[in-house]
Amino acid sequence: MTYAAKNLTTGGRELIAFRVGGQEFCVNIMSVREIRGWTPATAMPHAPGYMLGIINLRGAVLPIIDFSARLGMKPAEPTVRHVIIVAQVNGRSVGLLVDAVSDILTVSDADMQPTPDIASDFERSFARGVLAIEGRMICLVELDQVFPHEEREAA
């Protein structure tokens, strides 16, 4: 059964779950183009701290964001074990550096809980909701917020 058909019959969606700094996050699989290993990035001048630089993705120039640093957590120290999730945001390709990709989840809208009422607007802005799966908490990430248009212009 194709994804679209499954989606229609069950009302569910598929998400890619990944780990960053001991926490779990997920993004819609439809916005993910590919997952690849870490390669050293070329630093960009005048770029914000979470911008690791750019890499060569089969001839295209791909900016890499350190997801951990973007959320205000400890900046990653990339190793060969790190993974880059190549995502499509607003018609542009972006690479998200994460610790590891853990799972592909099929969830229905009923599984989705609204973001808990936490104090920080900053953290709230990245989350579209949370999922409770087998006792784990997985945060559904709003990719637009991770790499918003205004941010790119300013960068």
Add this chain to the structure above:
Amino acid sequence: MDMNEIKEIFFQECEEQLAELESGLLKLNDGDRDPETVNAVFRAVHSIKGGAGAFGLDDLVSFAHVFETTLDCVRSNRLEPNQDVLKVMLKSADVLADLTNAARDGGSVDGARSRQLIKELEALANGELPQPAAEAPAKSAPAPAKAAPAAIPAPAVNEEGFQPVAFSFEDFETSEPPTIEPSTFEILFRPKSELYGKGNDATLLLRDLSRLGEMSIHCDMDELPALGSMNPEAAYFAWKISLKTDKGEEAIRSVFEFAEWDCELEVTLAGGNHAGAGDELPMQPVPFDLSLLDEAMPALAGAAEDDEQVAARQREARDEAVSAASIASNVLQMAQTARASAENARSAAPASAAQAAAQQAAASAATPTIRVDLDRVDRLINLVGELVINQAMLSQSVIENDTNGTSSINMGLEELQQLTREIQDSVMAIRAQPVKPVFQRMSRIVREIADMTGKSVRLVTEGENTEVDKTVIDKLAEPLTHMIRNAVDHGLETPEKRVAAGKNPEGTVRLTAKHRSGRIVIELADDGAGINREKVRQKAIDNDLIAADANLSDEEIDNLIFHAGFSTADKISDISGRGVGMDVVKRSIQALGGRINIQSKPGQGSVFTMSLPLTLAVLDGMVVTVASQTLVVPLTAIVETLQPEASAIHSFGASQRLISIRNSFCPLVDVGRILNFRATQANPVEGVALLVESEGGGQRALMVDAIQGQRQVVIKSLEANYTHVPGIAAATILGDGRVALILDVDAIVAASRGQSLPEMSLAAAG
């Protein structure tokens, strides 16, 4: 395909026709009297007129018509294409281009100018038009002979029960030479198969012709072979027409104007000595009734009832486009039959015309071209860029892993390398275009400026077939226009001054293009007065560009004209002298990765030399290391590289440092610091200084840590997935697969200047 698309194709073709027209006129201007050149010019105008008529572009049609009429006079040797005539014609070509552009973009044109030119063209067509009567007897002499073959009806025709149809009118008069008075023309109309192939119908043409006056017509069916050997797609009939009209030859030809290239057409005035022609006509003149002709056409089909297939195919053939090959063979066939008929005391002219047509068909078949969407070519170029990078990466990893240097992998790789290079060259060649269109546009600009300034100028172009990437060509037109304007307006003297200086009153501007070591070099030379260095210097002092006591070499003074806000014209004119001239030129040339310099000799003129890359897809760069990052500096920006010595570095204020190079001081710019790659300034003595020239002619020494080497790199856009970064022009991918940034030297220099520092003094920079 909707109407707009068809229209767009028409305008594209117009551009080609206009280019053809202009180059033809310029050839004529240079003394070329080849009839084929005149024909090419005529065809160009004619095609534009034809297309414009189809789209109802009335302004264009009416102007093209007058232009065409005058050109026809040249074509028929009634008007000598001398300099004065060509001047009007070149102007007309300009107006025609304007009208075409206006029709496409919906803009307006200078109506007064086109009306004025229409008058001038008409004057040329009428004023110098010799009386056709003088030529008529000679021309019409072969006419009686032409009628002779018609005397023997072809047997095949009779077998089909087909009678030669002859028409005439009662008052058949043959001796009235003046064109305005009703006069009789003998018209031979022999359609070629292409005429039917393009959907034209001889019946309609003849009907139109009959509206001009009284007409008698005879169908010549000599060529019609036996039914068995008949080619259903060929044209066999010819018509001999006697027409009494007061409209003149022009009106007759205009009936055939859309069929002109697909038929043999002879229009001759029946002269006084031609009185006996009627006697030789074998048929009885009967009053002409057009309906008879219409009836005759179906009759032809009916007659062939015993072989309906052939008749049906013949009718179909008229609607079908005939393949190029059969056209060519038909034309050759035509040439043969024409030659055969020449033996029948016919004039040899149709034979040579047919041969010329055959040659032309062969020539156009020799260089087939296709129109390709530019995006497709660009995609191909991008892919080839990837291929080159990938191949380099592969080679590098093989070299790293392969201890035995002679393995078959290595040899295969070498071949691959050669192939990729060839592919890259061929793909680049697709985008490469001759600079000719730009050069041609310049000749128009020269004409206009020469008119405005009252100077007499000749533009000589050389190497206009030199090829360069299309993007370079597109961006070349603007700076070149500025420079040509400057050359004519400032460079050349007035004719009086030139005569006083012992020069030819006509100034020469020479525009040359040539390839030199992987770049295109364009030179613009004028034989004017050269740069007035005193005036330039004074102006620079007045504008606070240099100190009053600055000691500048001649070359430095010449280069001052590239400085922003500099104009030496005493009066601000329409043409140039707004002070945005040469610095804009320099900037746009630099934006193309090019350089420009000037050499001037007082009294002998100036030469501007531009050196540009052949393509914008790749760039020659110097690969350098800055704060352990690899960067690429465009080679065109680098003047020289040097290893600074501690004694040459001078601190200036709190943070500025200068380097002394041959006794002039040049600001040091730490690239690592500007790009924020490091917090503190590096020690200049440990690095390498790249002396760069930037916008405004200022020089800077860019400090980098080390030079890795020179390399050709493929330019990658940063903006596609990221954003513009100040100081960075683009990115590229190196052989190890990593991305390297290409420096934007101008932006780096501007950033080093900061807001606080005013424009630096040129004297120090020089």
